[in-house]
Amino acid sequence: MTHRLIGCGLTVAVIAGTVSGCGGRESPGLGATVDGGTIVIAAPAEAETLLPPTIISLAAKQVVDQIFDHLAQAPADLNTVGSDGYLPQAADSWEWSPDSSAITFRLNPNAAFHDGVPVRAADVAFSYELTSDPVVASVVRSNFPAIDSITTPDSLSVRVRFANRSPERFFQLVSNLWILPRHLLVSVDRKQIRTAAFARTPVGSGPFRFVRWDARSIIELAANTAYHRGRPHLDRVIFAYSSDVPTASNRVAAGEADLVEIIRAETVGPLQGNPSIRFAAYGNYTNGYLLYNLRDPTSRSRPHPILGDHAMRLALSMALDRYGAVRSVYDTLAYPAYGPFVRALWTSDTTITSFPYDTAAAARMLDSSGWKDTNGDGIRDRGGRTLHLRLAFPAPSTTRRRLAIIFQDQWKRAGVDVSIEELDPVVFAANLEAGKFDVAVQASGYDPSPSTISQNWSARDQNFRSNPAQYDNPHLDSLMEQVRLISDRARAKAIYREIYQGIVNDIPAAFLFEPRQIAAMHERIKTPPLRPDYWWANMAEWNIPASERIDRDKAGLPPGK
DSSP states (O other), rough: OOOOTTTTTHHHHHHHTOOOHHHHOOOOOOOSOOOEEEEEEEESSSSSSOOOOOSHHHHHHHHHHHSSOEEEETTTTOOSSSTTOESSSSSEEEOTTTSSEEEEEEEOOBBOOOOBOOOOOOHHHHHHHTTTOOTTOOGGGGSSEEEEHHHETTEEEEEEEEEEETTHHHHHHHOOOOOOOHHTTSSSSSGGGSSSSGSSSSSOSSSEEEEEEETTTEEEEEEEETTTTTTSSSSSEEEOOSSSHHHHHHHHHSSSSESSSOOOOOGGGHHTTTTTTEEEOOOOEEEEEEEEOEEEEEEEEEOTTTTTTTTHHHHHHHHHOOOHHHHHHHTTEEEOOOSSSOOTTTTTOTTTTOOOOHHHHHHHHHHHHBBSSSSSSOOEEEEEEEEEEEEEEEOOOOOOOOOHHHHHHHHHHHEEEEEEEEEEEHHHHHHHHHHSSSSEEEEEOOOGGGGHHHHOOOSSSSSSSSSSTOOOOHHHHHHHHTTOOOHHHHHHHHHHHHHHHHHHHHHHHHEEEEEEEEEEETOOOOOOOOOSSTTOOOOOOOOOBGGGGGGGGGGGOOOOO
């Protein structure tokens, strides 16, 4: 049965690919651009750090992508093969060697960090060296292409020699490398770099400069008026942090903020009642899942005493009506997820087979594993140990809270005692990174390349920061390495299908949903179409017409350059 959102035909509008008739309108385009204005983004989760190689969340990436440049930016069509269509950022141009084994980037001579120091080739080489350093343990380290060397023929030239001719090597390099200021970071102890002052007061070379960070409140950025690509149109961008998505949405509905990146069934009402709000649908590269910790939280050298057993993970997963829960929580604002991929990827395959919802079979499997209710209290036990698990999720997510409650109830009916841990997002992320969890309601953002599956599901990078369950399948790891080198799409897609099916079969996670992304924003904010990879990617182009500005738009640039 299809459920509709009360009071608004938004369900039909989303399915049709438009967002109209709900008190809001689609983006009217950029219109006439005049510099000035402030946008306040109501964000339900706070960045954990602003040092790019150490970020682990999209909340942090939204901010650092405004402060730091890449060498180049992916085009609107999100091409990941070759370098055609890429837009210059720190680099003005690039030239491949005749045998395509190397590429030389030419930097813009006017590019400069926000402290006035010019961006030079040594900064680019340093940025790669730091980001790929295993001591730094960046989650994007495994996403880099195989590189033989990076040299600097002169101060404005960076020559990258690749170890192979993988079709996505250009994308993998430029999308994972932020340009960092060597003069500010070269002397920092890399073992302590996560706690360095730079991580909270960053200096980049991007379109916006850092102004301030009031913990658990706001991060403020200001236009870099000396930006070598031309100053961004907005004067200020403020990320204002809320406790959850409904609170963030209410702030937009009340006029306290200008944009919330995602709406949910329970947040539509107040927004659609405000005639100044428009809705903008955009593509999605995110999916959500229940992540099972395969290692003992008290000692990562041992398997998890319950979840280390594949049969237990299968029984626990079959006891859950995953897709029924997703329908209940998201209404029509999410698709079911079939595996470790999203529909937007060209390798997507919704014919992947998974375990069924079968409570009787789950009970038989738990019985056969020796987990039985021996004392009649409704909870299974074995050898004097109660079948107990902790289910964690980040506190701002009301949807994940609702999913957790549903799964807790379904598991209780199967004889599993589950305690829910609603954690501060920073604590949640830290616990995942340290392996201090049993099960987590997790969501991951992907980029347009299917090769980044290795970031979350490969054991190649032994620090396991982006693979906190420590899932390890050597055969699939080998396939992930092989497929990077294959140009034939049909052959590559077949290998990706084997990878996807293998991960689903191993059950390091029970895949749940792909959210349908709809942002709500004040109508005075003029934007190009929001990108499906990162909705904030072209924020430097956003503007507020002078005739439509409100009081906070008139504040002008904050102190600084």
